[in-house]
Amino acid sequence: xxxxxxxxxxxxxxxxxxxxxxxxxxxxxxxxxxxxxxxxxxxxxxxxxxxxxxxxxxxxxxxxxxxxxxxxxxxxxxxxxxxxxxxxxxxxxxxxxxxxxxxxxxxxxxxxxxxxxxxxxxxxxxxxxxxxxxxxxxxxxxxxxxxxxxxxxxxxxxxxxxxxxxxxxxxxxxxxxxxxxxxxxxxxxxxxxxxxxx
Amino acid sequence: xxxxxxxxxxxxxxxxxxxxxxxxxxxxxxxxxxxxxxxxxxxxxxxxxxxxxxxxxxxxxxxxxxxxxxxxxxxxxxxxxxxxxxxxxxxxxxxxxxxxxxxxxxxxxxxxxxxxxxxxxxxxxxxxxxxxxxxxxxxxxxxxxxxxxxxxxxxxxxxxxxxxxxxxxxxxxxxxxxxxxxxxxxxxxxxxxxxxxx
DNA sequence: GTAGTAGCCTAGCTCTCCTAGGCAAACGAT
DNA sequence: ATCGTTTGCCTAGGAGAGCTAGGCTACTAC
Numbered sequence: 001x002x003x004x005x006x007x008x009x010x011x012x013x014x015x016x017x018x019x020x021x022x023x024x025x026x027x028x029x030x031x032x033x034x035x036x037x038x039x040x041x042x043x044x045x046x047x048x049x050x051x052x053x054x055x056x057x058x059x060x061x062x063x064x065x066x067x068x069x070x071x072x073x074x075x076x077x078x079x080x081x082x083x084x085x086x087x088x089x090x091x092x093x094x095x096x097x098x099x100x101x102x103x104x105x106x107x108x109x110x111x112x113x114x115x116x117x118x119x120x121x122x123x124x125x126x127x128x129x130x131x132x133x134x135x136x137x138x139x140x141x142x143x144x145x146x147x148x149x150x151x152x153x154x155x156x157x158x159x160x161x162x163x164x165x166x167x168x169x170x171x172x173x174x175x176x177x178x179x180x181x182x183x184x185x186x187x188x189x190x191x192x193x194x195x196x197x198x
Numbered sequence: 199x200x201x202x203x204x205x206x207x208x209x210x211x212x213x214x215x216x217x218x219x220x221x222x223x224x225x226x227x228x229x230x231x232x233x234x235x236x237x238x239x240x241x242x243x244x245x246x247x248x249x250x251x252x253x254x255x256x257x258x259x260x261x262x263x264x265x266x267x268x269x270x271x272x273x274x275x276x277x278x279x280x281x282x283x284x285x286x287x288x289x290x291x292x293x294x295x296x297x298x299x300x301x302x303x304x305x306x307x308x309x310x311x312x313x314x315x316x317x318x319x320x321x322x323x324x325x326x327x328x329x330x331x332x333x334x335x336x337x338x339x340x341x342x343x344x345x346x347x348x349x350x351x352x353x354x355x356x357x358x359x360x361x362x363x364x365x366x367x368x369x370x371x372x373x374x375x376x377x378x379x380x381x382x383x384x385x386x387x388x389x390x391x392x393x394x395x396x
Numbered sequence: 397g398t399a400g401t402a403g404c405c406t407a408g409c410t411c412t413c414c415t416a417g418g419c420a421a422a423c424g425a426t
Numbered sequence: 427a428t429c430g431t432t433t434g435c436c437t438a439g440g441a442g443a444g445c446t447a448g449g450c451t452a453c454t455a456c
Binding site (some may be wrong): 069107109113139149151153155166171178179186 | 245272284302304310311316319328334337338339340341342344345346347348349350351352353356357358360361363364366368369371372373374375376377378379380384385387388
């Protein structure tokens with residue numbers, strides 16, 4: 001009875017690969033155990049429960065993406081940085097749909113604060129430094145930027161753009177142009193704040 | 199043995215309400231059956247399977263949202279229309295998190311084509327008519343707009359903005375200002391198209 | 397070498413999804 | 427009114443997922 005040598009790290013990595021292949025929803029404790037030639041009950045020695053497993057995948061993905069984004073960002077500024085960051089983001093989501101899906105599960109505040117998610121926020125702010133925005137505009141721009149990237153990639157993945165023939169690559173490129181334009185010329189606050197709700 | 203009077207419509211509606219209360223993932227066939235005081239097996243007379251149930255919720259949500267957006271859009275144009283549409287979208291997502299989540303599951307092409315999703319696309323295009331964009335810019339703008347709204351709302355819901363104190367309502371308002379600005383002054387195509395990748 | 401811990405096991409419970417086959421209530425036609 | 431026929435619900439049961447309790451064994455530290 002040789003030991004399989006399962007660790008939480010290996011478990012997480014295989015779970016992430018499995019997620020990319022068959023979808024996050026199909027990453028079950030049982031499937032993972034089969035993959036390691038081990039009984040499912042044995043995995044509970046390494047992970048707390050199925051949700052914990054997914055959270056670990058999410059944290060792995062956040063770190064991986066932060067690393068890639070940081071690499072893409074190195075030595076760039078302005079629109080160049082924006083495009084590099086955005087492409088790293090979209091690229092990762094396309095290459096690793098399961099991990100990207102895991103990134104969307106909401107972590108509890110402490111976990112989120114300790115995650116690589118903060119690096120994402122820092123990098124986004126760093127990009128915006130090239131556009132010379134001061135608070136609170138900067139926060140608003142961070143949120144819009146992050147939202148736009150995520151929204152575009154997310155809709156592209158779920159086939160939301162399928163109905164129109166135009167290549168999504170081109171729309172992506174133009175969306176980045178538009179983001180650059182609006183960040184360069186960030187509009188001043190209109191009328192009253194907090195007056196948006198119907 | 200009085201009959202419970204279950205129909206696919208009532209089933210879908212209760213499932214949608216349940217989804218808003220306890221999350222889409224917890225909308226199980228068994229829970230739904232309990233809600234109707236009926237055995238779970240009985241529901242398979244009305245729905246094909248659990249996935250079919252979720253799809254029905256998604257279609258319901260798409261229709262409901264399209265109705266609200268259409269009402270909000272009535273008699274408005276330009277930025278006014280943009281803001282009304284966007285607020286209807288965000289409002290619905292906040293009020294009906296479960297239904298909104300259901301809207302994100304990807305439908306197969308035929309189902310999607312027959313859904314109220316096409317009304318969403320039409321309305322988005324209608325809004326853009328006020329900004330006088332011609333193809334293919336219009337398609338790009340539709341995608342960016344849709345992506346930005348979805349992305350912002352989605353990140354807000356999963357707590358992605360939690361770490362910064364600024365009110366999301368204000369960021370939302372400024373994001374709409376920014377969208378209006380960039381649509382008003384849509385930047386011309388930069389350099390070469392399809393040159394975005396890595 | 398022996399104690400303790402780490403890693404895996406079996407057994408077994410609950411829950412969900414889903415199929416097969418049965419029975420009774422509602423309804424339409426005679 | 428009654429006699430099918432359909433419609434709506436039932437029981438029974440299997441497969442698979444999540445998880446717990448408790449036991450055995452291999453490694454590790456001393």
